Structure formats: structure tokens, C-alpha cells
Amino acid sequence: MKNILSTLYLVTLSLFLYSCNTIAPVNDPVTYGESYIPYLLSSDKAAYKPGEPVMLSINSLPEEAVTVRYSYLGQVIKEEPVTAMSWTWQPPADDFRGYMATLYMSVSGRDSVVATIGIDVSSEPSRFPRNGFLSSYGSMSESEIKTVLDDLNRYHINYVQFQDWHWKHHHPLAGSATQPMDSWTDIISRNCYRSTVQSYIDGAHKRGMLTLFYNLGYGCLEDFATDDVSREWLLYTDRNHTKIDNHPLGSPFKSAIYLANMHNLSWREYMRARNDEVYAIFDFDGWQIDQLGARPTTVYDYEGNEVDVQAAFGSFIANEKAAQPSKRIVMNAVGQYGQQGQIASAPVDFCYTEVWDHSNTNGYSIFSDILTNNAAWSSGKQTVLAAYLNYNHGQKGRGYFNTPGILMATAVASAWGGTILQMGEHMLCHEYFPDDNLTMTGELKRALVRYYDFAVAYENLLRPEVPADALYSDWYGVEITSPHDSCVFNQWGPQLNQIATVGRHVGARDVIHLLSYRNATHLDWCDSEGDQAPQSLLRDIPISFATDKQPARVWVATPDDRHGDAQEVDFEYAGGQVTLTLPALRYWTMIVIEN
Numbered sequence: 056m057k058n059i060l061s062t063l064y065l066v067t068l069s070l071f072l073y074s075c076n077t078i079a080p081v082n083d084p085v086t087y088g089e090s091y092i093p094y095l096l097s098s099d100k101a102a103y104k105p106g107e108p109v110m111l112s113i114n115s116l117p118e119e120a121v122t123v124r125y126s127y128l129g130q131v132i133k134e135e136p137v138t139a140m141s142w143t144w145q146p147p148a149d150d151f152r153g154y155m156a157t158l159y160m161s162v163s164g165r166d167s168v169v170a171t172i173g174i175d176v177s178s179e180p181s182r183f184p185r186n187g188f189l190s191s192y193g194s195m196s197e198s199e200i201k202t203v204l205d206d207l208n209r210y211h212i213n214y215v216q217f218q219d220w221h222w223k224h225h226h227p228l229a230g231s232a233t234q235p236m237d238s239w240t241d242i243i244s245r246n247c248y249r250s251t252v253q254s255y256i257d258g259a260h261k262r263g264m265l266t267l268f269y270n271l272g273y274g275c276l277e278d279f280a281t282d283d284v285s286r287e288w289l290l291y292t293d294r295n296h297t298k299i300d301n302h303p304l305g306s307p308f309k310s311a312i313y314l315a316n317m318h319n320l321s322w323r324e325y326m327r328a329r330n331d332e333v334y335a336i337f338d339f340d341g342w343q344i345d346q347l348g349a350r351p352t353t354v355y356d357y358e359g360n361e362v363d364v365q366a367a368f369g370s371f372i373a374n375e376k377a378a379q380p381s382k383r384i385v386m387n388a389v390g391q392y393g394q395q396g397q398i399a400s401a402p403v404d405f406c407y408t409e410v411w412d413h414s415n416t417n418g419y420s421i422f423s424d425i426l427t428n429n430a431a432w433s434s435g436k437q438t439v440l441a442a443y444l445n446y447n448h449g450q451k452g453r454g455y456f457n458t459p460g461i462l463m464a465t466a467v468a469s470a471w472g473g474t475i476l477q478m479g480e481h482m483l484c485h486e487y488f489p490d491d492n493l494t495m496t497g498e499l500k501r502a503l504v505r506y507y508d509f510a511v512a513y514e515n516l517l518r519p520e521v522p523a524d525a526l527y528s529d530w531y532g533v534e535i536t537s538p539h540d541s542c543v544f545n546q547w548g549p550q551l552n553q554i555a556t557v558g559r560h561v562g563a564r565d566v567i568h569l570l571s572y573r574n575a576t577h578l579d580w581c582d583s584e585g586d587q588a589p590q591s592l593l594r595d596i597p598i599s600f601a602t603d604k605q606p607a608r609v610w611v612a613t614p615d616d617r618h619g620d621a622q623e624v625d626f627e628y629a630g631g632q633v634t635l636t637l638p639a640l641r642y643w644t645m646i647v648i649e650n
Contacts, residue, residue, distance in 0.1 A: 095504075096158060096172040097205075100263035101185075102213045103176045105150045112141040113170065119160045121169060126155050128515060128564075129610045129621035129647065144174075151520075152176045153183070155512035157620045171618040173211060173511025180213040180265055181383075181404040183514045185507070186439040187212035187264075188479040189255055190488040192220055192247040197254060203480050204258045210478050210507045214385070214404075214439075215259050216267045216343040218479075218488040219245075220252055224274035224312060225329070226282045232335040242276075243307045245489075249336075256338055267343040267385060268333060272326075272371060273317045273364075274302075274345075276310040287357040288322040290314045294359035302347055314347070316356050317367035327378050334379065341383025341404070342375065348389030348411075365393035372401035387441065391425065399433035406433050407476075409441040409486070410580075418579040419467045419570075420548035423557075426473045427530075435521055438473045441486075448585030449484035449493045456482060458499045459589040459642075460582025462506065463572075466614075466643035467580065469510045470557070470568040472518045477503075502614075509614035516647065519561045533558040533567050537598045541573065544598075549578050554640070565602065567646040569637075592616075596637040606633060608649040615641035 094117065099110035111123075116137065124134040125144060132147065137158060146154060154174040159166045177183055187207045207215065221227035222239045229239035229247075238248050256266050275284055290300040302312040315322045330342065346368070354362050372384055383404045388394035390411045399406050406429040412421050422440065429438045443449075444464055445456050461477075468475045477483055481491040482499075495503075510517060521529060533556040535544040547557040547570075555570045572578065576588045592615070610623045616639035626635040637644065 094158065094170040096156065096170045097209060098172060098174060099208075101175070101208050101211045102180060102183075102263045103146070103174070104178055104263075105146075105148050105176055107176075109144045109146060109174055110141065111144060111156060111172070113137070113158065114140075116140060117160060117169060121158055121160045123156055123158050125174075126157065126621065127152060128513065129612070129623070146174065146176050150176070150178050151182050151515070153511050153514035155508070155620065157618070159620075168617045168620045171505075171508055171512070171620055173508035173514075173619075175211060175213070175511045175514065181437065182520075183511075183518055184214055184405045184437050184439055185210070185212050185474050185510075186214045186216065186385075186407070186476045188216045188218050188476065188483065188488055189220070190218045190479055191245070192217075192241075192251040192255070193245065194248055195251045195254070200251070200254050200258055204255070204262060204264075207259075207264070207478060208262045209504065211511045212264060212478060214265050214267060215255075216269050216385075216476075217252065217255070217339070218269045220247060220268060221270055222247075223276045223278075223282070224271045225276060225279050225284050225315075225326075227268065227270050227329060228332045228336060232332040235336045240309075242304075242309055244309060252337060260338070265340040265383060266338075267341045267383065268337070268339045269343045269345060271312065272344045272346060272368075272386070273315040273322070275313040275315055277313065278310070279313060284315070284325065285321065288315050288319045288325070290316050290354045290356065290362060290364070292352050292354060294355050296355070296357050296359070300350065300352075300354050312347075314354070316362060317364065317371045318362065319356070323371065323374055327375065330375070330379070334382070339382075341385070343407075344372070344375075344384065344386040346387055346389055346393065348392045348409075365397055368393040368397040369401045372398065372403060376402040385439075391428070394429065395432045399429055399436065403436070406430075406436050406438040407441065408438060413579055413581050413583060415577045415579045417548040417550075418577075418581070419463070422464070422467045422473065422580055423471045423547065426468070426471045430472070430521070437518060439476055440468055440473055441476045441483075442468070442580065443484055443486060444475075444477075444581055445484050445493055445583065445585040446581050447583040449490070452492060454493055454585070455496050456484070456493045456499055457582055457585035457587055458496060458502060460585060460587035461499060462502055462642050463570075463575070463587060463590075464580045464582065465503070465506050466570055469506065469517055470570060470643060470645070474510065505614040505619055509612070509619040512619060513612065513645065516561050516564065516566050516645070519559075529560040531558045531560065532556075533600055535567075535569075535598050535600045537596060539593070539596050539598075541593065542596055542598070544569075549575075551575055551578065563650050565648040565650065567600070567648070569640055569644045569646070571640055571642055590641050592639065592641045593637075594639050596640060597634070598637055599632050599634045601631050602628075602633050602648060603631065604650055606648045606650060609633065609635060609646065610649075611638060611644060611646050613639055613641070613644040615639065615643065621647075 222229035229236035
């Protein structure tokens with residue numbers, strides 16, 4: 056959380072109804088790929104432990120004979136006919152593997168892909184974190200809750216943060232562990248129900264998701280004294296402790312947020328007791344700790360000593376983990392504040408960065424910089440980006456997300472080994488998570504299903520485990536040439552009217568990512584005004600690039616064609632150069648060279 060606006064549009068929070076198997080609404084402003092997806096594969100869990108069977112289902116079966124093949128990084132493991140709308144697959148016993156299930160039928164002697172789905176088999180979700188959120192806990196039926204969680208499940212979300220579920224920042228559980236309230240009001244006086252929160256937790260666990268309760272690490276509401284919070288524990292903007300440092304919030308918020316001193320041991324003990332109350336009532340798996348970023352002025356403790364706020368983050372996290380070793384911790388680094396030397400090296404499940412740096416010049420490189428820095432600072436932990444796309448566009452009122460901007464940002468984050476926090480009851484466009492001013496078009500829903508499937512199916516190439524002493528020596532520059540008039544390639548970062556390239560050594564494979572900005576109107580990752588232009592689809596592009604050894608096999612995959620299914624391609628190798636024809640490129644295509 057950085058700058059929750061003092062005035063917000065108050066709108067009724069409606070459920071985000073997933074409609075991938077229906078035609079997009081008539082006011083869907085653009086088209087992308089198929090006009091609709093008649094066949095949609097689903098799985099019963101977001102992720103599976105090794106040894107667990109995978110239950111797959113499809114919304115309807117084609118009249119023609121169809122086959123499902125299961126593959127790992129382009130290699131087929133098994134094929135079998137599909138004759139029913141639900142069936143079970145037993146994956147190999149290997150841990151930390153991403154698979155793709157591809158449903159296809161033969162048409163004129165060629166495979167025609169009908170549908171695909173990614174499958175994550177991992178004993179520990181922090182290996183491939185995919186963070187989603189919830190933000191409304193009113194009186195809901197089990198059917199409504201199921202709809203929301205089924206949506207998150209289809210995007211393979213394996214961590215769910217419960218935003219704004221709590222009563223007060225300094226007293227998150229409404230009531231006490233012995234007498235919890237059945238209902239309470241949140242910071243803008245919305246009604247929250249204990250039964251809804253618990254049903255969400257139970258439903259998430261059934262789908263293989265971990266649940267994290269959201270709260271600031273050092274926030275109080277103005278009535279803090281009535282809940283036994285001492286003024287001696289707080290931060291001040293003067294040495295004489297007359298003015299408490301605070302984050303002002305206007306109507307409709309109940310209160311400004313007054314800041315506590317995370318160095319203060321009494322504050323730590325107080326919050327630990329409050330968290331114990333939360334865990335006594337709700338089976339949350341851990342705490343998603345928020346912060347407010349760098350303070351605009353110098354702050355002091357009660358005795359008048361200057362306080363370095365971020366210097367407390369690492370020990371605060373370590374103490375919380377020691378108090379509840381079985382519980383998970385994730386902490387937001389607002390604009391990377393406190394990440395290096397504190398959060399990244401603390402016992403967090405993964406790095407989490409709220410991105411506020413916008414730039415129209417190579418702005419997408421902000422993502423790659425954060426992802427590579429976090430991996431280095433944390434000795435190889437994964438990263439989730441809280442990146443609020445179409446930000447200004449969303450604050451102007453109701454409207455649609457701009458599909459090209461969303462896909463271009465998602466492609467960069469995924470290609471560089473990260474993921475974006477996007478999906479909840481609605482898609483996220485603001486740091487105040489209940490804000491649902493922007494709606495996903497049918498086109499965008501369909502496209503993001505493919506992108507999330509792609510990220511899961513190829514997670515071992517996109518998010519490989521790298522030894523700490525070799526971090527990012529595995530990335531390398533790639534020069535690609537093409538006689539195609541419309542294809543000018545450049546090494547990362549992006550340039551307008553060109554296709555950016557970056558390579559990575561992943562074991563015995565080389566992976567080359569092609570990220571297109573051929574038709575881009577700007578290079579701002581946020582696409583803040585929602586005006587990024589769609590990228591045109593290119594097919595059968597001749598390309599050449601250098602490699603130091605003759606490949607044994609080359610294949611390509613893209614979420615923008617064939618539902619992400621891998622395609623082996625013919626190639627020639629001569630004089631240290633590989634020449635091949637790229638089947639398709641729109642936003643992002645991945646070339647895999649097996650040596």
C-alpha cells in the first residue's frame with residue numbers, strides 16, 4: 056500500500072464471473088485470437104503434491120474423436136483418448152514440475168489443438184508462487200464463494216491474500232479469541248462476516264491454495280489507546296513526541312493510519328498477541344505484511360531518537376516467524392523500500408514488490424531490474440509484482456482494461472521469471488484492492504487463461520532453480536537477424552517498432568524470449584492511460600541466431616497461438632548459426648534449444 060486515495064469511487068463490489076466458454080460481450084472493444092473458446096479445460100486444484108491424481112474436466116466434448124497428450128517441456132509423456140467430460144491423470148512422481156495437457160483432434164492428417172491447461176506438481180508453493188487476492192467479505196452464499204475460488208483456481212493461483220478482511224490494523228480480529236464477533240466493519244465501514252472469511256479459507260485449502268491475511272506491520276487507527284496501544288510505541292515527526300506520524304485518509308475511511316515503531320519490542324509483543332488471536336479463530340496459513348514505503352519526513356521514537364524504519368523489517372519478520380514457525384510470511388517492499396538487506400534475506404516465502412516506478416522509455420526494463428535484483432538479494436527466491444496496470448485509466452471511472460497493455464506487461468514479468476498479482480474477484484487496477492472500476496473484456500479473460508497456463512506448463516524454464524553463486528550469469532544477449540521487412544530485433548531492453556530478445560541458459564537447454572513492441576505506442580509497463588496498441592500477428596518468420604554448438608532439437612511455444620502448445624521446428628545449423636522459420640509471434644514467443 057502506498058497512496059490510498061482520500062477519495063474513491065464507492066461502487067458495489069460484484070463477483071467476477073468467469074466466462075471463457077461464452078462469446079465476448081458485444082461491447083468488447085477489440086478482438087484477439089478466437090472470438091470465443093468453445094472448449095475449456097479445468098482442473099480440480101491450482102497445484103498438486105507429488106503423488107496426487109489430477110482431475111481434469113472439459114465444458115463440452117467435440118463430436119470428433121479427441122486425444123489428450125501430457126507433456127513436460129515439449130516431450131510427450133502419455134497420450135490417451137478422451138471419451139468423457141471428466142477424467143483423472145496420474146503425473147510422474149517428480150517434484151517441482153510443470154506439465155501441459157493438450158486436447159487435440161486430427162484434421163486432414165494434422166493435429167488441431169482444441170484446448171490446453173497447465174498443471175503444477177509441487178510439494179512447496181513458494182517454488183512457483185502465483186499470488187491472487189480477495190477483497191470483499193459480505194454475506195455470501197457458498198455458490199458465490201465457489202464461483203470466485205473456481206476462477207482463481209483456473210488461473211492456478213496458489214497463494215490468496217485476504218485484503219481488507221480485518222477489523223482494525225492494530226486489532227485485526229474483531230472481538231477476541233474467546234468471543235470473536237460474527238460480523239464487523241472494515242476500514243471504510245463495509246460489513247464483513249466471519250462465516251464468509253472462513254468459507255473462503257476452507258475453499259482455498261480444498262483447491263491447494265495457501266491463505267495469507269493482510270495487515271500493516273506498524274499501523275493503528277485513531278482509537279488505538281482504547282485497545283491498550285501505548286503512545287510510547289509510536290513514531291513521531293518531531294523529537295518531542297507531540298505529532299504522531301500518520302498516513303492521512305479522508306472519507307469514507309474511518310481513520311487515518313497512525314504509525315508504530317517496528318523496532319519497539321512492546322509493539323512487537325502486542326502484534327504477536329493479536330496475530331495469535333487471528334490464528335486461534337481462522338486457519339490462515341500466514342501473514343501478508345504491508346508497509347507504506349519511505350516516509351516523506353524524518354521520523355523519531357518517543358524518546359526523540361531518529362528512526363530508520365526499514366532497518367526493522369528483517370528482525371521483525373524473523374521474530375514473527377520464530378513465534379509461529381509453521382506460518383508463512385510475505386512482506387511488501389513498496390518501490391523496493393527495505394527489500395535489499397532486510398525483507399529479501401528474511402524468512403519470507405517469496406519477494407513481493409509493489410511497483411511504482413513508471414517510465415515511457417524502456418519502462419518494461421523496470422520489471423527485469425526488480426526481478427534480477429530480488430533474486431540476487433534473496434539468494435534465488437521467486438518474486439511477485441504488485442503492479443497496478445491501467446492505473447490512471449481506472450481512476451477516471453468505469454471502463455475496460457486495455458488488453459494489449461495487460462498482455463505486454465504479463466509477458467515481460469513471466470519471461471523474466473516473475474508473476475504479477477492481478478486476479479481476485481475482479482482484476483486489480485489500484486492499490487485499494489476493492490476498487491473494481493475496470494472490467495476484463497471477454498478477450499482479456501481468454502488471453503490471460505492462456506498466459507497463466509503457459510507460465511505453469513513451462514515453469515521449469517521460466518523460473519528455474521539457480522544456485523546462489525550463479526545467479527543471473529545464466530542470462531545472455533541474443534542477436535537475431537531476419538530478412539522479414541517487418542522484423543527488426545534488438546537485445547533487451549525494449550525499443551519502439553522492434554522485437555526485444557533475451558536468452559537464458561537453463562541446464563542443457565537455451566531459452567530465447569522474443570517480446571514484440573513492433574506496434575507499441577509507448578514503453579510504459581503500466582499502460583497507465585490504457586492506450587497501448589495491439590501487436591499484429593506475424594507468421595512464418597525466417598530468423599537466424601548464433602549458438603556455440605549444434606542443437607539436438609529446437610521447439611517453440613507462445614501463449615498467443617495454439618493455446619501455448621509446443622511445436623518442434625526444423626532448423627539448419629551452419630557456421631555457428633541456427634536458421635529456422637518461426638511459426639508465430641504476437642506479444643511473446645519462446646524458442647527452446649536442446650543441446
